[in-house]
Amino acid sequence: MALTGLAIYKLLPKTNCKECGQATCLAFAMQIAAGKAGLDTCPHVSAEARETLSAASEPPVALVRIGAGENALEIGNETVLFRHDKRFVHPTGIGIIVPDTLDDGVLAEQIGRVNRLSFDRLGQIHGVDLLAVRHESGDPERYVRAVRAAAVHTPLNLVLLCAEPGTAERALEAVGERKPLLHAAHAENLEAMVALARRYDLALAVRGRNLEELAELSGRAVQAGHKQLVLDSGARDVGRVLADQTQIRRLAVNKRFRPFGFPTICLAAGENAVLDAAVYIGKYAAVVLLETADPADLLPLITWRLNVYTDPQKPIAIEAKVYEVGNPGPEDPVFLTTNFSLTYFCVRGDVEAARVPAYILPVDTDGTSVLTAWAAGKMTPEKIGTFLESSGITKRVQHRRLIIPGGLAVLSGKLREVTGWEVLVGPRESAAIPAFLREYWSR
């Protein structure tokens, strides 16, 4: 976003010297705002003004990488406060904390548990992204050993929760090439932590006691030459975190406040950790760390993250394959529909309501609804025929009767010709499926 005329005017020397070719500094500011002039033609402009002007062309939230190579986690680059305004870009990185106080065997076991936290959602595997090793023991030896063990036992990206520069330095000697996120620089250790992060070229979390201190520390880190930052406002109570997260995102996006132009990290611990983490995922956290590795705690969070970070402009599609309702046998009905999730779940809900075991076959229509797909030529008899073969439904039922949506009645003749199946034109609305089955479907 370009700077406004007023903002540019405030950066100018206000000499009205006319050396830029404009009558006044105000007129010159207008020219810059309209993109008709560059700042270079003003001989009296300060270095600070140049800096501010060039910063205005950078994205509101910087892109930050945790980890090395292809598997690095990218966070930041967000541009909106509400997903319906555009979309949220980089899904929240979810990480599990392990303490360095665990015995070697227990630690390895716990890391194994974290590694196994992956789930099949809509045909894709989603898991946690980060393993965080927390320095609790007070013993540098022990911390370095735990970090080494983590590096050996997990392919996940690492977070070092260690605010002692000396200990962090020794841990980085071991795992620096994995480019872990270093947490955290604070008011007392900032210079040493920035130096470490710069030496290993990795992301550094900055923790303030409140937003004011956070802004100051972030500014200092940037001054010291490091721009791979992740912000931690220091709050741990969910209400405070929610307020801080909102302020950080708002100031970065709406006010171009540079010290907050970085992704954020939140820690969720205690009794309501899962609910708190859900709030942070919904409200701008780029990284959320938890202490639990219970799959029952992580599955809802991973599902929620998937939902929040879907692109609202793209329809949500489900996998095109045979779905079973109840426990259908070889004589039970087969419903044809599309793989637009809204359509599929309507049909599924109404078939379930009919209390008849059945198969549902959603054709891959790029996630568009029945009539949209039909109008766009994505629901042709040929395509349906191919899908009947490839889906394997022909081996699971003995009959050859296909129930199609009432809205596609016009397809029925051609469909029968192409597939050889008997085509039953179902109701226009899926809500009428139970009545339709009672009347037309007999074994």
Added chain:
Amino acid sequence: MILIGERINGMFRDIREAIQERQSGPVAERARLQARAGAHYLDLSTGPAVDAGEQPAVMEWLVRVAQEATGLPCCLDSVNPEAIEAGLRVHRGKALINSTSADQERMDLLFPLAVRHGAAIIGLAMNQQGVPKDASDRLALAMELVANADAHGLPMEDLFVDPLVLPVNVAQDHAVEVLETIRQAKLLAAPPPRTVVGLSNISQRMIERSLINRTFLVMAMAAGLDAAILDVEDEALLDAAATANILLNREVYCDSFLKVFRKNIERRSQELEYRSQSSEF
């Protein structure tokens, strides 16, 4: 979209006569009609028939009559700063001053007045040299208004830049420049100043005035217009504004969007009536 009812103006004969005889009835009736039609503000102008010395007293009287009848805030329309100040002194709520030009001595007088009374103010993109021709000249004057408003500590959302609409039959080439000015006014500051037009001026002494007015209103809304001084009693004009609101995604669509637009107006005017009854007038 902020709708400013234009009708209480001494240029109209009924209002001029009411002012001359200090008959509050016709003024109050016009105020109520406009409130019911959906006005957010009532523009009040003594008209040129009132002597300069009389103008402060007349403005004060108009404010009292209009606010007693409706409780709506007023848009104090006068070139006479003393009349504006007299109106501000008795005005309840947040007034809108109409207007200052981009002339330095006018700005130095009127911006502090607005700040002192917590009022919003319309700034005309013109100065003593007249109305500029193209958008970039209008914007340069708008920038003067923005910079001066900022220097006086006026919140940017309280500055309404008026790019000056001229009649299309004699100044046809200006309308498109006005649209461009509205569009680019958002570049001037963050948050941007608001924009306003004196809509009916576009069709002065022409035929099919209502059609011309509503067509231009829709075009200006598409360019980002925030407010207009207009004939709120023109139903087709308000329908067009309601429709533009939907097409610009400012209101959530429903089949009964015109009805909803009217309902919102009705509900608001009932609230205002209740408030004015329970106030200490």
